[in-house]
Amino acid sequence: MPPILLSPPELTGAELPAVARTLASGWLAPAGPVPEAFEAALAGATGIPHVLATTTGTAALHLGYRVLGLRPGDEVWTSTLTFVATISPAVEMGAVPRFLDVAPESWTMDPGLLERELARAARAGRLPRVVVPVDLFGQCCDLDAIAALCDRWGVPVLCDSAAALGATQRGRPAGQGARLAVFSFNGNKIVTTTNGGALASDDPALIARARFLASQAKEKAPHYQHETTGYTYGLSSVLAAIGLAQLPALPARVAARRAVFGRYQAGLGDLPGVGFMPEPAWGRANRWLSVALFGGAGGTRLGAPDREAVRQALAAAGIESRPVWKPLHLQPAFRHAAAAGGEVAAGLFPAGLCLPSGSGLTPAQQDRVVDVVRGCFR
Numbered sequence: 001m002p003p004i005l006l007s008p009p010e011l012t013g014a015e016l017p018a019v020a021r022t023l024a025s026g027w028l029a030p031a032g033p034v035p036e037a038f039e040a041a042l043a044g045a046t047g048i049p050h051v052l053a054t055t056t057g058t059a060a061l062h063l064g065y066r067v068l069g070l071r072p073g074d075e076v077w078t079s080t081l082t083f084v085a086t087i088s089p090a091v092e093m094g095a096v097p098r099f100l101d102v103a104p105e106s107w108t109m110d111p112g113l114l115e116r117e118l119a120r121a122a123r124a125g126r127l128p129r130v131v132v133p134v135d136l137f138g139q140c141c142d143l144d145a146i147a148a149l150c151d152r153w154g155v156p157v158l159c160d161s162a163a164a165l166g167a168t169q170r171g172r173p174a175g176q177g178a179r180l181a182v183f184s185f186n187g188n189k190i191v192t193t194t195n196g197g198a199l200a201s202d203d204p205a206l207i208a209r210a211r212f213l214a215s216q217a218k219e220k221a222p223h224y225q226h227e228t229t230g231y232t233y234g235l236s237s238v239l240a241a242i243g244l245a246q247l248p249a250l251p252a253r254v255a256a257r258r259a260v261f262g263r264y265q266a267g268l269g270d271l272p273g274v275g276f277m278p279e280p281a282w283g284r285a286n287r288w289l290s291v292a293l294f295g296g297a298g299g300t301r302l303g304a305p306d307r308e309a310v311r312q313a314l315a316a317a318g319i320e321s322r323p324v325w326k327p328l329h330l331q332p333a334f335r336h337a338a339a340a341g342g343e344v345a346a347g348l349f350p351a352g353l354c355l356p357s358g359s360g361l362t363p364a365q366q367d368r369v370v371d372v373v374r375g376c377f378r
């Protein structure tokens with residue numbers, strides 16, 4: 001039987017003709033009508049009016065940190081339960097990371113903790129340069145609450161919505177309400193350009209500055225004139241064409257991934273010690289990845305298999321699954337970094353497993369996954 005992958009890409013069928021048209025048009029640079037059309041389509045999908053399409057989500061994060069003026073020694077606060085790419089560009093720039101714990105009801109940045117930490121930092125005269133909440137596994141953080149708290153202290157919010165295209169927060173698309181939002185279109189995201197990302201903002205000046213830095217910071221002059229340094233971070237026209245062909249499928253893919261999550265709940269929810277990533281009242285997740293807990297957060301029930309036993313049984317059956325992000329405050333790369341709390345995220349790590357979640361996963365394939373997991377409990 002063919003293997004079942006965690007989150008394989010799906011094609012709509014419109015990609016190949018779109019790529020052929022783009023190649024024939026001669027517009028191949030990371031600029032021109034096709035990236036512009038993709039950016040306009042993303043503005044429509046995100047409800048955020050100004051968008052720059054980038055080579056990767058990580059590049060968009062890097063540009064976000066640049067346009068916010070991050071300097072060496074500045075503090076950047078993010079959720080500890082995230083992919084390393086959220087913080088790695090800031091670390092490269094010499095910033096000092098600080099990792100905040102997540103709230104149990106959403107697994108995303110805890111606004112109560114953020115409020116206390118901001119008040120403490122303000123008293124100490126050392127506010128963060130930027131706060132970076134994360135829309136975890138396609139579920140929005142409590143962005144309204146986080147943005148209101150940061151506004152109080154004049155701290156900008158850069159929302160890592162890399163995996164959350166199609167998710168909503170209080171009825172509004174992921175990332176809306178942050179100073180800047182980042183999206184990713186890498187090969188395992190809900191919509192893909194193979195490699196790709198985007199930076200979005202309500203502020204046209206921030207996106208204009210990012211666009212300038214994304215094409216090597218060339219000043220207006222007949223020769224190459226530079227007052228600062230930049231990058232080659234613009235998305236290729238060929239890849240933007242793939243994105244344009246993918247985007248119309250987004251609503252159907254959100255529905256498909258949510259249905260996958262629902263079938264796991266129905267098929268596994270009765271097993272002892274098994275739980276699922278909660279969906280808080282303020283948001284509607286795109287369920288990019290379906291996450292189950294084995295043994296309950298923080299420990300294993302007597303007699304029930306733990307997360308690793310389930311993962312290994314799935315692997316033996318040719319089914320890919322992956323532990324939830326290892327919290328960044330527990331990563332060797334950040335052993336000297338500061339953290340605020342971290343026990344909630346630390347408890348989720350040994351129990352949480354991301355199950356196959358692709359929008360193309362068939363019910364028969366999903367039955368195979370459910371059968372193997374149930375077999376661990378016999």
Ligand SMILES: *Cc1c(COP(=O)(O)O)cnc(C)c1O
Binds near residue numbers: 056085134
């Ligand atoms: C995918 C992802 C990224 C990085 O995106 P790339 O396009 O792969 O660089 C960053 N943060 C989170 C939360 C992600 O899921």
